[in-house]
Amino acid sequence: MPPAREGAHVTSDDATALIGLDWGTTSLRAYRIARDGRVMERRERDAGILRVADGGFAGALAGAVGGWPLDGRVPILAAGMIGSRQGWREVPYVGCPAGLAELAAGLGTVAMPDGSPVHLVPGLLLEGPAGDFPDVMRGEETQILGDLAGGRDADACCYLLPGTHSKWAWCERAGRIARFATYMTGEVYEVLTRHSILGRLMSSGAAPDAADAFGRGLAQAARSAAGSPGRLLHDLFGARTLGLTGGLPPEGLASYLSGLLIGAEVAAVTAGDGVGTVVILGSGTLAPLYARAAGAAGLDAVVGEVDAVARGLHAIARAAGLIRGTDDA
Amino acid sequence: MPPAREGAHVTSDDATALIGLDWGTTSLRAYRIARDGRVMERRERDAGILRVADGGFAGALAGAVGGWPLDGRVPILAAGMIGSRQGWREVPYVGCPAGLAELAAGLGTVAMPDGSPVHLVPGLLLEGPAGDFPDVMRGEETQILGDLAGGRDADACCYLLPGTHSKWAWCERAGRIARFATYMTGEVYEVLTRHSILGRLMSSGAAPDAADAFGRGLAQAARSAAGSPGRLLHDLFGARTLGLTGGLPPEGLASYLSGLLIGAEVAAVTAGDGVGTVVILGSGTLAPLYARAAGAAGLDAVVGEVDAVARGLHAIARAAGLIRGTDDA
Numbered sequence: 001m002p003p004a005r006e007g008a009h010v011t012s013d014d015a016t017a018l019i020g021l022d023w024g025t026t027s028l029r030a031y032r033i034a035r036d037g038r039v040m041e042r043r044e045r046d047a048g049i050l051r052v053a054d055g056g057f058a059g060a061l062a063g064a065v066g067g068w069p070l071d072g073r074v075p076i077l078a079a080g081m082i083g084s085r086q087g088w089r090e091v092p093y094v095g096c097p098a099g100l101a102e103l104a105a106g107l108g109t110v111a112m113p114d115g116s117p118v119h120l121v122p123g124l125l126l127e128g129p130a131g132d133f134p135d136v137m138r139g140e141e142t143q144i145l146g147d148l149a150g151g152r153d154a155d156a157c158c159y160l161l162p163g164t165h166s167k168w169a170w171c172e173r174a175g176r177i178a179r180f181a182t183y184m185t186g187e188v189y190e191v192l193t194r195h196s197i198l199g200r201l202m203s204s205g206a207a208p209d210a211a212d213a214f215g216r217g218l219a220q221a222a223r224s225a226a227g228s229p230g231r232l233l234h235d236l237f238g239a240r241t242l243g244l245t246g247g248l249p250p251e252g253l254a255s256y257l258s259g260l261l262i263g264a265e266v267a268a269v270t271a272g273d274g275v276g277t278v279v280i281l282g283s284g285t286l287a288p289l290y291a292r293a294a295g296a297a298g299l300d301a302v303v304g305e306v307d308a309v310a311r312g313l314h315a316i317a318r319a320a321g322l323i324r325g326t327d328d329a
Numbered sequence: 330m331p332p333a334r335e336g337a338h339v340t341s342d343d344a345t346a347l348i349g350l351d352w353g354t355t356s357l358r359a360y361r362i363a364r365d366g367r368v369m370e371r372r373e374r375d376a377g378i379l380r381v382a383d384g385g386f387a388g389a390l391a392g393a394v395g396g397w398p399l400d401g402r403v404p405i406l407a408a409g410m411i412g413s414r415q416g417w418r419e420v421p422y423v424g425c426p427a428g429l430a431e432l433a434a435g436l437g438t439v440a441m442p443d444g445s446p447v448h449l450v451p452g453l454l455l456e457g458p459a460g461d462f463p464d465v466m467r468g469e470e471t472q473i474l475g476d477l478a479g480g481r482d483a484d485a486c487c488y489l490l491p492g493t494h495s496k497w498a499w500c501e502r503a504g505r506i507a508r509f510a511t512y513m514t515g516e517v518y519e520v521l522t523r524h525s526i527l528g529r530l531m532s533s534g535a536a537p538d539a540a541d542a543f544g545r546g547l548a549q550a551a552r553s554a555a556g557s558p559g560r561l562l563h564d565l566f567g568a569r570t571l572g573l574t575g576g577l578p579p580e581g582l583a584s585y586l587s588g589l590l591i592g593a594e595v596a597a598v599t600a601g602d603g604v605g606t607v608v609i610l611g612s613g614t615l616a617p618l619y620a621r622a623a624g625a626a627g628l629d630a631v632v633g634e635v636d637a638v639a640r641g642l643h644a645i646a647r648a649a650g651l652i653r654g655t656d657d658a
Contacts, residue, residue, distance in 0.1 A: 196513070234594075
């Protein structure tokens with residue numbers, strides 16, 4: 001079924017059962033969701049938590065979902081950094097393994113000016129082994145559980161969510177997220193291209209990857225992983241010397257760096273964990289790069305549920321008793 | 330012999346035989362050197378090549394060595410980024426293996442306003458294996474050859490030169506630099522602390538490493554190297570989550586990150602290469618951190634020749650016939 005257009009007429013069959021929000025650092029995505037989980041309308045606003053001044057979250061929410069029922073009759077459920085220390089209210093992390101029941105039990109609540117509640121999905125905390133460090137996520141757990149709710153075999157796959165901080169997650173057959181790992185690859189790429197000496201030789205050209213610089217970066221990462229693991233801090237310098245010596249054109253250097261970093265990430269995950277099929281959740285420019293890197297490393301990569309976060313919000317809302325599904329009727 | 334004080338009286342025995350310059354990106358170090366290689370006077374100026382406007386290198390040089398003989402009778406030899414594309418003149422790299430003879434044969438020359446020459450030491454280029462990337466250095470080769478000139482057994486050690494871009498180098502018994510590798514560790518630390526999300530939780534306190542955060546970072550790097558090599562892009566996130574969860578105090582997070590990065594570098598070098606004794610060339614705050622990381626990895630670390638660059642400049646000048654040593658007399 002195609003997604004409804006913004007502002008489509010709401011019939012009685014299309015009664016809004018849930019307003020779902022994916023509220024991250026830079027953007028706010030809002031979904032008007034039917035009782036059976038269908039997305040009837042979606043909106044995206046440039047209103048991430050870092051762009052909302054003075055804690056004006058209620059106003060930002062009302063602005064984003066203008067025209068939707070906000071009188072307290074329709075539950076509102078939000079996932080993502082809105083539940084972090086920098087968000088509307090910090091909702092304590094829930095420990096792994098965690099599925100719908102654990103997230104539903106850990107919901108936090110804030111109030112709109114009229115007193116009606118907005119429910120916040122908690123993030124996940126994975127305690128590391130003794131001496132290791134913990135890992136955290138906020139928002140991705142909802143996407144993963146949304147994809148799982150579509151009937152995916154959790155045992156045969158792992159999830160990959162590309163982004164500034166990419167997340168890899170492994171689930172139990174019972175539908176719970178067992179463990180996950182964050183890789184700072186995207187942010188490392190950003191700061192190196194924008195603030196390090198590597199950016200000085202880079203230029204963006206009309207054909208930015210004519211030399212398949214991304215593929216060369218992937219190949220270098222694979223060689224290093226096979227021969228001298230952990231060489232990334234050395235390999236980075238290649239994104240300078242290949243520019244200095246004419247081994248790559250200036251407009252290929254950023255892609256080479258991207259290949260080096262994403263290749264190193266995929267190699268590290270592959271070395272440390274069983275992977276199976278990689279289910280990639282997320283659109284944008286990073287997803288195809290990760291799909292290619294996974295393929296180059298011999299992994300099967302598939303694209304997951306497009307509306308995973310909306311499906312996850314619906315499933316969590318049902319688990320929390322905020323709405324009843326059609327099969328409860 | 331203690332170094333002479335700035336402006337010490339020049340006796341006939343102390344005739345200046347060479348003005349040696351270590352001219353890098355941020356600073357200019359000048360040495361007045363006797364025929365036997367002794368450093369008679371040293372000066373340091375805030376006049377690195379990026380701080381010299383409009384190519385005014387001759388003026389910067391004259392300003393730094395005011396009062397020293399600049400009339401063309403005493404040769405002037407400079408090493409470092411002054412011979413790069415951003416310097417006074419780009420001197421082509423010399424390939425590895427390279428020792429005093431190869432560097433002497435590759436000297437470049439520029440002229441002072443009176444026409445007297447300033448000789449520039451070339452940098453080194455290491456061609457990678459097919460498909461790999463090349464590596465380069467400018468300035469460190471002179472330090473290494475200066476230390477070797479003191480009689481160190483090149484076969485039993487490798488060199489480590491900490492810095493924004495640290496260099497590891499392996500030499501032949503014949504006194505030539507055989508190969509080397511650059512690690513961007515210092516710059517990665519800088520950009521992550523200054524420009525990434527990791528810096529947000531960091532603070533500098535009165536007791537910046539009371540929790541031995543540096544040691545914890547080293548330990549994490551060692552665990553990763555042993556278990557899941559290449560995990561650095563994941564491990565970086567620990568410098569956030571340990572702050573988020575109270576596992577480390579805010580004033581320890583930068584040290585933890587430093588330990589993670591330096592530990593990963595040392596683990597990568599150790600995994601890929603024979604190391605033996607590590608000779609650390611360079612002072613400053615990084616040298617003791619690297620010494621500790623090397624020790625934690627089971628390597629022997631010793632401090633190399635303090636005036637290595639001046640000794641190297643003297644040895645190269647002799648090899649080039651710019652001066653004659655006392656044993657030629």
